[in-house]
Every structure is written in C-alpha cells, then in structure tokens.
Amino acid sequence: MSFQFLHGALLWGMGLVFLPILIHLLRRRLVRRHRLPTFEFLLRTQRRITNRSRLRNWILLFLRLCAVGLIIFLASRPLLETEGGVAGVGWFPAHTVAVIDNSASMAFQTEKGSRFDVTKRAVRRMIEDMSDADRMSITMTVGESAAAPLKELKRKDAFAALEQVHQTDGKGAPARVVQHALENASPKAGRRNIVVFSDFARGDWESFQIRNLKQWNPHVHLQFVRVAPEAGVEDLSLRDVKMKPWPPKAGFSFTIGARVFNRGEEKKSKVPVKLYVGEELQETIEVDLDPNEASPVSFRVNAPEKGVLYGRLELPEDNLSTTNWFYFAAGIGKRLRALVIDGDPKRGIQDSETFFVVNALSAAPLGGESPVLTHVVASYELNKVGWDEYDYVIACNLGRWPAQAKQQLRSFVEKGGGLFWATGELSSEKSAGLGWLPGTTRGPVTLRPSRSLKIAQGEGAHPVFSFLGTSGGRFFSALRLARITPLEPARGGRTLLELPDDTPVLVVGSVGAGRVLVWGSTCDRDWTDLAVRPVFVPFMRGVSDFLGGSRKGVSSSADAGDAFEIRAPIRRVGEAIQIRGPAQEERAIQFMEKTPGPESARADGLRLGKSGGGAAVAYYRGADRAGFYRVLTPDEKHFVAVNAPASESKISPVEMSTFKEKLEKLDVRDLPANDSDPLRSILSLIDLGVLLFLALGGIFVAEAFLADRT
C-alpha cells in the first residue's frame, strides 16, 4: 500500500503547515499594552480559564496545522495504491476496462501456457473478484472490438465475453485502444480502472506515446501489467522475407529470401529452414545461428505455367510459432510479353538479330509453352506500337527511328518497363538519342585477335546469370567477340560482363522504375558468336526474367488483423463467395462495386489498387490468424496468404525505463506466469479526495466549535 500523487509538486507547499505557528508568533510580537483599573477581575478570569484555555488553544493550533496540511495534501490529489484487484467497495462500484493484448507476440509460450493464456487467467480472476455492483468491459488490441463501444458487463456476461477473446496473429494498436477505453470508461462509476495486459513487445509499443492520447483523464486509473516477462524472448523467427520478382511470371523462377533470427542466448546449429510449395516439401536449408544474430537464406522456385502458386517457409517449432511460418500465394498471371525491335530489317531473316533473339526467348520445355510471347517490329513501325502491352523491349541495332518513339520508349522504361539495348553498326547512343541509358558508347572497335568475356567481379549472382547455374563464367570465357562497342557505365550503371582487359560489354542500371541492360555487341553472328552458343538461350532467359521482373503486380497476401480484398470483374457484383480460413472456419463475403475515389477508400479503410476502377471487390475483415484463406467457389482457385505482420517478430519488450518515461506517473506491474494469485499484480488506486474533504470539513467544524467556545 502506498501513496501516489497526481500533483506531487504541490507537496512542497507542506512548509505552509507551520503558517499558523508563524502567525501566532508574529502576533505575539505585535502585542499591545493596555491599562485596566479592573485588572483584578482580569487576573481572576485568567486564573480561572488558564488550564482549560491552554489545552483548548493547543487543540486549536493542532487543528489549524492539520487543516493547512490537509488542504495541501488534498490539492496534490493523493491516491492510495493497494494491491489485490480493482473491485469496488461500498458506495463506490467500479467500472474496469480490461485491455487484452491479443497480438501475435502474446502467443509466446511460458511455463503456464502462452502469455495470452496467462492474461486470460488474470482477467478471469478479476471477474471473479467483482462485486454485484461492479461492471467490466473487455476489449482487445487486435480485432473489431478495439473500436467498438464498451459494453458494461455484469460478472456473468463478463465471463462469456472473456471466452470470446482469442489469440490472433495480428498487430496490436494499443494507443488507439487505450484512448478508446479512456474516452468511454463509465463516468457514472465511483472508480474507473483501465488495466492493460501486454508483453510490451517492441512491435506494438515502440511508437506508443502517452502524450498521443487525445484525452487524458486523471480520474481514471490506468495501469499496465507486463505479462510473464520472466519467460524471456528466446525464439527463432523469419524476418525480412522478400520474393523477387513478385508476383512470379508463368514459367519463370523467383527467389524467396529471408533472414532467420536467433533471439536466444545460445548458438543454434543446423536449424532447418524448410520451403513448402503447395503441401510438398521443396527444399530444406540448414543454417547456423549465433546468439542474437540473423542468417540469410534464399530459395529459388520455378513458377508453374498457370494456376496458383502457394507455399510457406517454415522453422522448427519454438516459443513463438507465429514467427516460424511465412505463407505466400500468388495467382500465375499472363506470360511475359516482349517487344523485339529490328533496327536493320533489310537483311535476310536468318541473318537478322531478331531471328536469334525470338528463338532464344521462345524456347520452351518439352510439351510446354514458352514463358515469353514475343512481337517483332521494324524500327519504322514504332509509331504504331502500344507500349503498355509489353513487359520489356529488346532493341537490336536500332539506328534511325521516329523521335516520338524515342520519347515513348523512355516513358515506358521510367514507368517500370525493361529495355535490352543491343548495339551494332547502325546503333550508337548519339544517333539513338538515348542519353539517359546507364552506359555510354564510344563507337565500334574491332578486336584483333578476338576476345572472350568474363563476368565482372561480384556479379556472378546477378539474376541475368540465374539460368547458367554455377558455371556461368565458363560459358562466357568460351565466347569470341571480334568487334564491340566499348561501354562506359554512367548514371548509376555498373558492369556485368567485360573483356579480359576490363572493358565493359554489358552494363546494367535503372531508369525510373525500369531496368535497363546495354549490350556492347550484336545479337547475331556479325560481331560475336554469342547467338550460336549454348549460353545464348539461358542468357536471354535470364535477361527476360530480369527485365520482366521489374513490373509490379498485385500480391495476394495480407497482414493478419488487416482486411484483405478479393477482386473480380464488375459483372460479379452481388455474388457471394465462401472463404475458408486456416482453422477451417468458413465465412461468406459478397462482391460489391468499387468505384475509385478517396472517399470510398477512406470508408473501408483500404488502399485502392491500380485496377480499382469499376471492379467488383469483396472484403474479408476477419483474417486475424496467419495461414491461407481459400476461396471455395468451385470454378475459382484463389489463395490469400496471411502472415503475422513483420513488426510482430520484434518481441523483445520496450525498455521499461523508456516506457516509464513515456508513462511518467503510470503504473507498470509484472504478472509472472506462475503467480498463483494474479490479483496481486493488479493495483487498485483509491482517490482519497472525498475522504480528505470530509476530514477537512470535520476539522473546520471542530475548529469553529472550539474557537467559539473560547
């Protein structure tokens, strides 16, 4: 039991307690002299009253000291802090709002179940402790209840409400929930308490600022209970999962990169990181993890030609399982579309560069389809091209071409399109008017004797070479180049392939959102034998993969706790679809028309995608568990991967010293997982204002009575 003061600084005024004594002493200094003939009567009076009067005066002085002290004490707003729950007493029923953190990090296992389980036990104990007049509201940091009106529940209803609270894999919004609770705690209750149960993981609380609360009511006792801090943070987690390109293109490979983080104090050896595609284990990589260190892992996955690609990364089970999985799903869309520009269309088709390029890009597995659709145009046809239909452009020996097309090409690249610029006799940077490329040319040079190529140092893992395996360098060293246009990286470009004397021949760079490769030779047999070498097909496939991958698409994944949307053609407005969640729960949602505009976007709290205009869209707002949410319509195969937000892997708690600075006078108490009586961790703060006010009134009455008596 201890005191807290809302305005503790006022306690310095306790010095004023001695004011009555000071006044008394000053009055003694100001004593006046009078002569009195009837002195004898006064003397007898004084003798008669002295004993009683002296006692009465001492009592009066004491009462006045107490009155001044009480006034100062009262002004500093003392609050009596007692352990053992928040139930109301006597005439002061309590309204308690239990804020339960049900974010992903609360699933962390302790010796008595998860932190969430420990929290529920504590809240259950609070409900048991309620009196009949008390009321309780239960709200959560994740889910729709966070913003719902607080229901003031009796004990029986509170038990039922607590049973409905469940663990989620979402990210909490503690500031919003606490603010909501502060604003809605019943003003009718004699005592109002808000008890926030949380692990205070960084992911949720790092940005929490008490001053951000719009309304701070000092009459509401806000306390924070840190759940099972002794359980620690030892955990393996997948972080920074990235997939490139995303979504994957039909028939193309993409990489899944992630970092595996060891939060434990011990080194972990050979931790298996598994990649599942569909339900089949595709690959396992074992990593060694030093304490508090992260190791990268990377998987390469070949996308199917059509249908849905879904799978997951998985770590071994540990304290916090929700960070051990990462789900991904994508519908395989259209194949890449490449525009091949022939800059020298007069030549015979077998001598044409486009012949070799198109054949290389059209290569397909046996019985399969090529992942790339090519379209060849001559340079003089460029004015008729619809640029937005293509994912990338391969320009071969392009010399003279329409000025309008030059501008269109640049715009195409800056918006995210890819460009492979192959030089030749006709082509030069100056004649092409392409001063924005990442490599500059210096005019053709004949190499005598011919030279081979090598991959620039440190660029062996570049996606352009991803189809060459580990022996890509050997393939290039077998090439012969008789004539080149020497390049020089510019505007952020860098060399990927070069002559043995380090003269750049292939330069890569970015222009706007697009990727550009500048090839310093031809794509036919005039200057090099590349087009007839085995390396040409996988090289061009890598080029295609790299350039086409820069296109951004719509990913079918979402964070747990957020709503996700499913789009469909406008004709499906009004149609209902059934969604099955990871716990096999099913729910129907309905397509509605979505028209673009900021108001509608605000209304449902979602960001509009590029194709938002005139589409049918259905929102699913109950996805608070990680996993796959499947659309069950027979003719439709659609997966949405839902993962715990990346921030939920930051489970180490915020520094309590920092937190206390933010919370200043607020309470933060620890609730151990094995505490037999959780109520001990929950404080009750009794406002002593009324009692002190009554005491002050009593003192005034007594003082007036005694003063009148004297």
Add this chain to the structure above:
Amino acid sequence: MNTDQYFDPLVISRLSNLQLRARHVVEGLMSGVHRSRSRGFSVDFEEHRAYSPGDELRHIDWKAYGKFDRYLVKQYEDETNLYAHLVVDASASMDFGDGPLSKYAYAATLSSAMAHLLLGQSDSVGLVVSHEFEDMQVPPKSIRKHLLTLLAGLQAATPSGGTGIARSMLAVAERLKRRGLVVIVSDLLDDPEAVEKALKLLCLKGNDVIVFHILDSVELEFPFEGLARMDDVETDRNITVECEVVKRPYLGLLEEFLEQTRERCADLGVDYHLVSTAEPLDRGLIRFLAWRSRSRV
C-alpha cells in the same frame, strides 16, 4: 484647571427646576422644604438670597423689598436643611478614562454639580477626597462661597495610590455627629466586605447614602482585541491575555461584582447608581434626581 469646568451650564440649567428631597427626615436646623426633627436655632444673618418658588412667604425680608423692590429671603448661617458629605475616590484607578473625561474628572464634575445643587438649597455640603491612607477633608458649610472651597479641594487632589474608599467611608461614619446625606462617588474597587461594612455603619447612623458607582466604558465593555498585555493601574502587575478568550469570563465576573454591589446596597437601603463615563454627565444625575423626587417626596 479652570473651576468652571465642573459647571457645565447645560447640566446646571437642567437641574435648576428639580428639588432634591431627602428620603428620611434628617436632623437639621433649617426651616425649609425639608422636614426637621429639631426646630432651628438659626439666628446669625449671613446674606440675602433671591426668593424662589417654594420659599415660605414669612421668610421674605419685607424691608429689603421696600428698599430694593425685589423679593429677598434672609439667609442665616445656621439655616440648613441637610448636612451632605461628598466622598470622592481619588485612587489611581480613578485616573483612567477612555473618553475625554477620566473617572476622577467625571466624579469631580458630578460632585461639583451635586454641591452646587445642595448649596443652592442652603444645605451644608462637606467634602472628603479619599486616598489610600488619608483623606483631604472640607467641613460642611451651607454658604454659597463654600462651593469655591469645595471645588478647590477637588482640584487639588491628584488621583494616585491604592483605593481607600472603604476606610474613608468608615472615617466619615465615625466623624458624623448628625444624620445627613452621604454621597459616595467611587469605582468601589476596594475590598467589597469593607465597603459593605462602611456602608452598613453609615446607614446604621441614620444617614441617607447615595452611591455613584463610576466605571469607564472600557471597563464595562472590554473592547480590546487580539493579544494584549494588561497593566494594573494601581500596582506593577501585568498579564498577557488573548482578549477574545478572556472577554466573556471577565464581563461575567464584572457583572457578578456589580450585581453583588447592587444587592448589598439595596439590602442596606442605599441608593445605588451605576454611572458610565460614556454617559452624558447630566443624564445620570437627572435620572437619579427624578427617581428620587418620585419616590421620596
């Protein structure tokens, strides 16, 4: 001090139509409005005085009327209705006053007015100015010039020392050969038992006793506030008191004292009159004489 200060014209003008009548038949030699047991032996002419209504016609000096054309009455030295003794307290406690007049000044003024009144009726008036251990005495005479002697006696006294009013009263009682009027003007801050004893003796000797109990308004009301050091005016004693605290019990004790004095006087047949120095001087005197005239004609 100017002797006229004790003769406020307003006071005198208001008293001129009133007559003092003795309550009892007193021993005297005069033939006047007062009834006397012994008829007078008065023979020594002293002076004429103007006739005033009530004087018997036979006392008019017709010869003088023929000579001066005015009604004059012969005044003899022995012609007295009453022997009056004014006993005025001149202790240090009487030298106190919150207003323009100290208690002694008030008492002296009152005594002078009484003397003037009594001498105007040819009564003999004597004076005793009481001090702690000895008194200043002026023997009673009824001639008008005697007033100046009385006034001089009052003026000569300086209030000082302790109270000796009871002793003075006893001395007067022992000294008096005839019954008469004894007027005590004092604050009576003496031993109450001694005062009672003296009064009793005066009454036993058949004197008509009037007590003017003079107190200042400060003594009666105790108007002080806050913490105050009170000094005794007759001794070196002092005490520090919280005025608000002691006021009520002090006033209670004072009231108790006044009530006891009043009761004792009533028991002895003494006319007791409490006079505050805040009261106009004449008002108390008129009220007293009016009461006297109604009840003792």
